[in-house]
Amino acid sequence: MSAPAVTHVAPATHALRDNLTMLRRNLLHARRYPSLTLNLLLTPVILLLLFVYVFGNVMSAGITGGPADRGEYIAYIVPGILLMTIGGTAIGTAVSVASDMTEGIIARFRTMAISRASVLIGHVLGSVIQTLMALAVVLGVGLAIGFRPDATPVEWLLAVGLLTLVSIALIWIAVGMGLVSPNAEGASNLALPLMVLPLLSSAFVPVDAMPGWFRPVAEYQPFSPAIETLRGLLMGSEIGTKNALLTVGWCLGLTLLGYFWSKARFNQEPGN
Amino acid sequence: MTTTDHELAIVATGLRKAYGDKTVLDGIDIQVPAGTIFSLLGPNGAGKTTAVNILSTLISADGGQARIAGHDLTAEAQAVRASIGVTGQFSAVDGLITGEENMLLMADLHHLSRSEGRRVTAELLERFDLTAAAKKPASTYSGGMKRRLDIAMTLVGSPRIIFLDEPTTGLDPRSRHNMWQIIRELVSDGVTVFLTTQYLEEADQLADRIAVLDGGRLVAQGSAEELKRLVPGGHVRLRFSDPVAYERAATALRETTRDDDALTLQIPSGGSQRELRSILDWLDSAGVEADELSVHTPDLDDVFFALTAGTATATATAPAPAPAKETVR
Numbered sequence: 001m002s003a004p005a006v007t008h009v010a011p012a013t014h015a016l017r018d019n020l021t022m023l024r025r026n027l028l029h030a031r032r033y034p035s036l037t038l039n040l041l042l043t044p045v046i047l048l049l050l051f052v053y054v055f056g057n058v059m060s061a062g063i064t065g066g067p068a069d070r071g072e073y074i075a076y077i078v079p080g081i082l083l084m085t086i087g088g089t090a091i092g093t094a095v096s097v098a099s100d101m102t103e104g105i106i107a108r109f110r111t112m113a114i115s116r117a118s119v120l121i122g123h124v125l126g127s128v129i130q131t132l133m134a135l136a137v138v139l140g141v142g143l144a145i146g147f148r149p150d151a152t153p154v155e156w157l158l159a160v161g162l163l164t165l166v167s168i169a170l171i172w173i174a175v176g177m178g179l180v181s182p183n184a185e186g187a188s189n190l191a192l193p194l195m196v197l198p199l200l201s202s203a204f205v206p207v208d209a210m211p212g213w214f215r216p217v218a219e220y221q222p223f224s225p226a227i228e229t230l231r232g233l234l235m236g237s238e239i240g241t242k243n244a245l246l247t248v249g250w251c252l253g254l255t256l257l258g259y260f261w262s263k264a265r266f267n268q269e270p271g272n
Numbered sequence: 273m274t275t276t277d278h279e280l281a282i283v284a285t286g287l288r289k290a291y292g293d294k295t296v297l298d299g300i301d302i303q304v305p306a307g308t309i310f311s312l313l314g315p316n317g318a319g320k321t322t323a324v325n326i327l328s329t330l331i332s333a334d335g336g337q338a339r340i341a342g343h344d345l346t347a348e349a350q351a352v353r354a355s356i357g358v359t360g361q362f363s364a365v366d367g368l369i370t371g372e373e374n375m376l377l378m379a380d381l382h383h384l385s386r387s388e389g390r391r392v393t394a395e396l397l398e399r400f401d402l403t404a405a406a407k408k409p410a411s412t413y414s415g416g417m418k419r420r421l422d423i424a425m426t427l428v429g430s431p432r433i434i435f436l437d438e439p440t441t442g443l444d445p446r447s448r449h450n451m452w453q454i455i456r457e458l459v460s461d462g463v464t465v466f467l468t469t470q471y472l473e474e475a476d477q478l479a480d481r482i483a484v485l486d487g488g489r490l491v492a493q494g495s496a497e498e499l500k501r502l503v504p505g506g507h508v509r510l511r512f513s514d515p516v517a518y519e520r521a522a523t524a525l526r527e528t529t530r531d532d533d534a535l536t537l538q539i540p541s542g543g544s545q546r547e548l549r550s551i552l553d554w555l556d557s558a559g560v561e562a563d564e565l566s567v568h569t570p571d572l573d574d575v576f577f578a579l580t581a582g583t584a585t586a587t588a589t590a591p592a593p594a595p596a597k598e599t600v601r
Contacts, residue, residue: 014383021380029368032409108364108425111328113354114381269331 015115022122023129029096030130036095040088041134043195045141048081051204052145063206071146078142079230080203083223085138086131086167087194090174093127094194097178098187107270120262123178124171131167149234159233162247166226169251170194172258179265198223222250279342281306281433281464282327286336289322296322298488299336304481306432309455309465311479313472315580318485320468321361324437327466328358341433357431361438363418364425367411371402371421374410378428396424400454416447423454433464440474452477472576486580503578506569508541508551510562517560524558525551543567 030037051059056070064072100106100123109119139147151159174191181187200214201223207215218224225246232239282304289297296319304310312320325331327338329349338345341355358364365374372393379389397403400420405413410421419439426434436455440448455478458465469475475482476496483493492499512518512535522530522537529538541547548567555562 017383018381021377024380025366025369025377028373032368103366104360104362104364105366107330107360107362108358109381110330111353111356111358112381112429113350 015118018115018118019121019125022118023125024122026096026122026126027129030126036092037089037130037134040092041085041137043088044081044085044138047084048077048138048141049145051077059205063209074142074145074147075235076231077204078139078147079234080198080201080223080227081142082135082138082163082230083166083201083227084195084198084203085134086163086170087198087223089127089131089134090167090170090194091188091191092130093123093171093174094178094181094187094191095184096127097123097175098181099184101179102183110270116266117263120175120266123175124168127171127174128164128167131171132164135163150236151234155233159230162226162230162233165248165251165255166222169222169254169258172255172262174258176258176261176265179262197221198227202227220246222254225250279306280304280339281308282310282338282340282466284327284336284338287323287326287333287338288335289319289326289331289333295488297326297333300483300485300488300490302327302338302483302490304464304466306464307459307462308480309459309467309478311475311482312466312468312485313470313475313482313576314468314485315470319488320470320485321437323485324358324360324435324466324468328356328435329353330358354429355431356433356435357426357429358435359419359422359426359437359439361441363422365410365413365418365421368409370407371410371413372397372406374421374425375428378425382429384428392428396427400424416443416450419443419447419451420454423451427458431463433466434458436465436467438468438470440469440471448474472571472573476571484576484579491579492575499575500570503570503574506541506543506567507538508543508548509564509566509568510537510539510555511535511564511566512537513563517562520558521555521560521562524560525554541567543569 052070052074056073057068060066060070060073060076061068063076097120106119110116174194177190178187181190201218201221203223207218207224210218225243228237228243229239229247231237232243280303282302284300284302286299286301287297288295288299300319300323302310302312302323312323314320322331326333327340327345329345329352332346340352343351343355345352365371366377369377375393375396376389379392384392394403397406400423402417402421402424405417410418413421423436423439439455440451443451452474455465455467465478467475467478479496481494482496482499484491484499492502494502507529510521512521515535518535518537522528525537525539527540531538539551541551551565
């Protein structure tokens with residue numbers, strides 16, 4: 001067997017190749033064991049159908065004050081459900097990172113001359129791709145039951161960009177949560193807020209309809225500004241500078257926080 | 273930097289590691305010449321895995337220095353990683369993907385070209401008798417197969433130094449012998465092997481040099497032969513079935529150790545022809561006939577127990593009240 005050239009430094013191209021290798025590994029896992037992703041995809045789809053077909057008339061009457069019209073509620077709820085989908089698949093990321101860390105192969109990766117961050121970046125890239133696919137499915141269900149966005153191609157592009165940014169941010173946080181959890185169950189509990197926060201946002205009812213003491217919480221938490229921005233892009237409602245800035249701020253902040261937290265945690269010695 | 277045959281593949285001085293109050297490694301020195309098998313031998317909890325984890329850059333030492341393949345362990349960790357391959361105690365394979373995919377993953381991480389990766393994968397799967405199982409998920413493999421896949425993955429980058437942490441623990445006798453054969457083939461290719469084991473036979477079979485680790489300290493170091501010389505020599509054992517003959521022999525022969533329950537006598541002896549003959553002559557002149565005569569030369573078990581006895585008995589007997597027999601001493 002011929003010995004390959006021994007590399008003592010990992011140049012940028014090597015780091016890039018390691019990232020892609022780890023991405024392939026994670027996509028392979030997802031393809032072989034799709035049940036986790038499918039499970040998490042089911043929740044937003046069920047909630048969408050439940051709120052439209054069971055509560056739809058009441059909700060729309062409550063929100064608009066006009067006649068009961070579930071069609072109008074579809075237009076309201078789909079952007080919220082889309083962001084909830086991101087939160088749900090991020091829980092999957094936390095779970096798969098936590099269970100991956102219990103695998104012996106992680107110790108092998110640590111003793112190899114590879115870009116260490118690639119182990120985490122592979123998870124992030126893989127999860128972002130899975131999330132975008134999940135979003136396409138949920139959007140497809142929405143369109144099938146009568147969701148009719150009036151976005152221009154540019155607005156569509158911005159909407160996809162927004163969803164990608166939110167995905168990256170929540171997934172990096174989820175990676176950190178997966179790394180600090182001792183096992184898959186712990187990770188799933190720790191990441192639960194990613195699924196609960198959308199319930200406490202403007203996803204299902206407008207913030208104005210909530211009790212006064214709760215409004216600031218709902219208004220400034222990460223999901224509401226993102227939902228309002230997406231609504232604006234897809235349905236033409238007013239976004240407002242505040243929501244746009246809050247969305248970008250939250251995305252950048254959470255991405256950086258999640259990235260540095262995860263990296264520090266992963267570089268910590270095992271067994272401590 | 274290249275390593276020649278005469279160079280040391282692994283040099284460690286004063287390695288220390290503690291977790292809180294518990295000292296796991298209490299200053300150990302190790303030198304392993306390139307192209308040899310070095311075995312770190314010790315009971316469970318002696319610190320073997322910690323030593324491997326430090327030398328393979330998985331964890332850092334609290335004190336001491338080490339150079340692996342000429343590279344400083346802490347300052348040039350990435351260069352060290354490029355020269356080593358590690359097969360840990362717990363299988364480091366990805367159970368969710370197939371054996372072949374595991375191998376290709378390693379090839380990609382070693383930045384081999386696609387065709388080179390396929391070639392190396394096919395070659396190693398064949399060599400480790402895994403071709404038939406190549407397309408099955410690694411989680412379905414038996415213990416021996418997982419261990420073989422693990423080592424095959426370690427070999428993908430053609431490392432010059434290989435760490436094997438208890439490579440045969442939990443394997444059945446046939447798999448263990450297969451593993452020994454694999455390890456012997458590794459060094460015949462000029463690779464340096466750092467092996468930990470709790471089996472004396474394994475160290476005796478494989479290692480050029482053995483270091484006995486006990487309670488975080490190296491209590492002895494040398495070749496198997498050198499270590500055997502450390503403990504007092506062998507003995508001849510005489511077994512009797514007739515208590516009268518036993519008593520007569522015990523009085524006739526001086527310098528014997530009696531075991532009255534088993535009716536056996538132990539006579540210190542190197543086992544040479546001359547020594548045996550004189551024992552036989554004594555027996556003849558005393559008119560006793562032993563039912564069985566056997567010669568025992570010291571083996572690594574004797575060495576191991578002699579060297580690690582202090583701590584082992586201390587921990588074993590401390591909590592429990594000493595049995596009546598023991599109080600005589």
